Amino acid sequence: MDEGEDVPKDFIKLKSEKLSVDEVSELVISPYCGAVSLFIGTTRNNFEGKRVIHLEYEAYTSMAETEIKKICRDVRQKWPSVKHIAVHHRLGVVPITEASVIIAVSSPHRAESLEAVMYCINTLKATVPIWKKEIYEDEYSWKENKECFWANSEK
Amino acid sequence: RPPSGRRRHREPAAEGCPPGNGGSMRCQVSVLYFARSAELAGLRCETLSVPRQITALQLWEEIVKVHPRLAVIRDQVVFAVRQEYVLLGDQLLVLQPGDEVAIIPPISGG
Numbered sequence: 001m002d003e004g005e006d007v008p009k010d011f012i013k014l015k016s017e018k019l020s021v022d023e024v025s026e027l028v029i030s031p032y033c034g035a036v037s038l039f040i041g042t043t044r045n046n047f048e049g050k051r052v053i054h055l056e057y058e059a060y061t062s063m064a065e066t067e068i069k070k071i072c073r074d075v076r077q078k079w080p081s082v083k084h085i086a087v088h089h090r091l092g093v094v095p096i097t098e099a100s101v102i103i104a105v106s107s108p109h110r111a112e113s114l115e116a117v118m119y120c121i122n123t124l125k126a127t128v129p130i131w132k133k134e135i136y137e138d139e140y141s142w143k144e145n146k147e148c149f150w151a152n153s154e155k
Numbered sequence: 156r157p158p159s160g161r162r163r164h165r166e167p168a169a170e171g172c173p174p175g176n177g178g179s180m181r182c183q184v185s186v187l188y189f190a191r192s193a194e195l196a197g198l199r200c201e202t203l204s205v206p207r208q209i210t211a212l213q214l215w216e217e218i219v220k221v222h223p224r225l226a227v228i229r230d231q232v233v234f235a236v237r238q239e240y241v242l243l244g245d246q247l248l249v250l251q252p253g254d255e256v257a258i259i260p261p262i263s264g265g
Contacts, residue, residue, distance in 0.1 A: 041265050059264070060189055060257055063238040089264065101265050121265055129235065129257070130264030131190035142191045144261035150233045150242065151261030 006030050010072040011086035014061055014130075019088050024102040028084035033106040037113035039121050041101040043094050050136045055094045060129040064089075067128045071120055075105070078119065079112040087120060089130060100132070122147065180207045184250055186218060187257040192232060196222040196258075207250050211241045214248060214256065225258070233259045 011027045025036055043055045072085045083106040094100045103120045107113040124130075126147035134141050144151045181204045188196045205217050211234055219225050234241040235257040236248055250256075 057264070058190060060187065060235065060259070063235055063257070064264070066238055125262075125265040127262075128264045129189070129259055129262055131260065132263040133190070142260065143263035144231075145263050145265070148261045148263075150240075151231060 006032055006083070008076065008082070009084050010069060011084070011088075012065055012068045012072070013088045014059055014064060014091055015088070016090065016092040019090050019099045019102050021099070021102060024086045024088050024104045027086040028104045028106040030083045030106050033083050033108055033113075035108070035110035035113045036104060036106045037110065037117040039101075039103040039117045040099050041121070042099050043096050045096045047134055047136075047141075052096065053135045053137065054096060055100065056133040056135065057089070057091045057094060057100060058131050058133075059089070059091055061091075064128050064130055068124065071123045071127070074123070075116045075119060079107065079116050081109070081112050082107045082116050085116070085120070087124070089124075089128075091130075181205060182207050182250055182252040182254075184252075184254045184256050187255060189258060190260045191228060192225060192258040192260050195224040195228065197224075205250065209248055209250070211236075211243050211246050211248060215243050218258070228260060231261055235259050 021038065021040060025038060028036055043052070045052050068087050075082055075085060086104045087101070089101045090099065101121070101124070103117050105113040105116040105120065107116070125145045126149060132143045134143055183202050183204055185200060186203050187200045188198060193199050203218070203221065205214060209217070214234065215229065229243065233243060237254055240259065241248065
């Protein structure tokens with residue numbers, strides 16, 4: 001079959017509006033793929049016994065997009081059969097239970113897209129310049145991913 | 156390359172830029188502050204004049220002179236110079252006018 005009409009694409013978006021699982025999955029659907037794998041990161045309502053009111057995200061947007069493109073490029077090197085990749089990350093205020101990040105990957109068979117989605121979120125947490133602030137009742141806290149290669153939370 | 160037979164007008168070397176002597180020269184860079192560093196500095200971006208050739212650590216010291224409150228996060232941040240991560244260490248940076256230098260506290264995306 002001629003897959004020339006379905007060129008592999010990366011869909012990267014940072015936006016302040018509510019994310020849509022339908023929208024992100026539809027971006028990666030392909031007639032040549034039997035699998036679409038999804039990751040949704042949602043906001044929890046508690047941290048160490050404190051009630052989280054909401055989250056706020058900010059980003060170094062131009063560099064974040066570049067770093068996400070690098071992740072997509074790495075995914076295609078590691079899993080050449082991957083077809084489309086979509087990474088949507090929300091910025092600004094994210095209420096509890098709403099999605100802060102949605103990642104979708106399509107591939108002909110399920111193993112590659114499942115592995116690629118996990119690689120995407122793990123690498124995003126280690127390398128993409130996006131920051132999350134947790135707002136509690138009386139205070140707030142800038143979070144630090146344990147994956148961040150220069151952070152040392154034991155200091 | 157210009158087609159043969161036609162020579163491009165060559166600009167004279169800019170004054171004050173003798174070759175091989177970048178150490179004493181300064182240039183204007185855009186410094187971007189994010190997350191906690193923006194709160195401590197009290198702003199999100201500014202233009203600073205810094206030496207063209209400088210180690211990452213020296214660049215940090217220059218920025219802390221302007222915003223002393225940043226000193227408390229020294230052990231947690233890295234730079235992004237022209238959107239490439241640089242640890243605060245001895246790496247020599249060669250800066251160009253208009254370069255973006257971002258202060259990057261520990262990230263928490265996803």
